[in-house]
Amino acid sequence: MKKSLALLLVAALLLGVFALIGCNKPAGTDAQQLSVCLIVPYSFGDKSFNDSALEGAERLKEDYGIKLNTIECKNEGYKQNMMNAAEENDFVIPIGWEFSEIKSVAEEYPDTKFIWIDNVVDGIESSPNILCITYKQNEGAFLAGYIAARMSQTNAIGAVGGDDSEVINDFMTGYEQGAKYANAGINIYTNYAGDYENPQKGKFCAEKLHQKGADVIFQVAGNTGNGVFQAAKEDGFYAIGVDQDQKISASEYDDVIICSVKKEVGNSIYDTIRAFIEDETWDGGQNRVCGMDEGYISIAYGNSESKQQISEDLKNDVAALAKKIAGGTIVVESSK
Incomplete structure (x- = not known):
């Protein structure tokens, strides 16, 4: 009887320890409930910049089960497409300088996070829901x-x-x-x-x-x-x-x-949203500069x-x- 009681006490103690560990662990984000929209000014299929971004987003979908949407602007409607995306998505990722009205859109949709690729918003510090990513x-x-x-x-x-x-x-x-x-x-x-x-x-x-x-x-x-x-x-x-x-x-x-x-446009997108999913990390209100020292710039010779x-x-x-x-x-x- 005493042995059984001791085992029960040990089990209860272990459960308490595990519970404490669970309390100290970041809750993380339910990736399958996360919706991401990638917007390009022209179209995909360029075999370079836009397709690199898409490759990174598609890996997020494959690895974490996010909901991925894409918009090809076909050289028009940049602001409206951002607004449409912000209505339905947690993350909106415009690719290129054409999306220069991003700050005013982000102000209208404060609960949506924006990642602007290859450009910087003037006064980015006052836009906590925008992260700019530029490259060396x-x-x-x-x-x-x-x-x-x-x-x-x-x-x-x-x-x-x-x-x-x-x-x-x-x-x-x-x-x-x-x-x-x-x-x-x-x-x-x-x-x-x-x-x-x-x-x-x-x-x-x-x-x-x-x-x-x-x-x-x-x-x-x-x-x-x-x-x-x-x-x-x-x-x-x-x-x-x-x-x-x-x-x-x-x-x-x-x-x-x-x-x-x-x-590595795709990798920078992947790494940014992965950090949000796994650690709830969001570095809004700043410009992240990706260079050779972090492995985002390199020379490739094929396979x-x-x-x-x-x-x-x-x-x-x-x-x-x-x-x-x-x-x-x-x-x-x-x-x-």
Whole structure:
């Protein structure tokens, strides 16, 4: 009888301990009740920036069971689409500068959390339901420029931008610095398509740069950049991809894409919402800057099935430079 009583007391004590542990553990969020809406200004299918964001959101759905919605604005109705999304979702994630009216929308929907990708709200500190995420794309572009200059046989390289904007020019600044780090006498030519959804414009821009002698051309133009790859394949020069590993996402151009600047948009979205789900962490009212030191910016060379145009020695040199950038030994210039 005494033994049975002792066992009961031990069991009760253990239950009490477990209960205390449970009280100290964050409650977390029921992910299956969480609704997330991803909004892009044009459409998905660019094989780079927008598709990277979608990949991260889809992993959240697969891993945590969130409800995922998407909106393609088709170049119109940016504010209205944000408002529509805020009516029905816990998180609204607009991708790109086109959603500049996000602050006024967030004020109308204080219970909805907004994650603005690649841009910063003026006076972000006064918007607790907005988190801005920006990237040190100049760091990855530095490595792309270094590779381009080392790979060039004509002493001329190029870059095609989607538009003449702050983020694109940040790429251009890093690209030029990296190229000159490799070869101070390299010729660098750039132009802007003025469009992110027109491969024909990208092709035309790349052809113009190639006519000037550029035999390695970096594309920073979304779906328009796929035209750069087309020109490279037809005219016989090399190209560098952006945002995703485009030797994989645009594998039909694997023979001309030598590498890509990976900008882990999808991972930054995934990590932000995962932290909210698991720890109820929300860093609203600030700008989070993602760089090479955190693994959000890198150079990608495809997979084991991809054609490798870059030598192992050059890859090793690039890896060494990446460590210096991440560690602060090399400071990459920025246009911001």
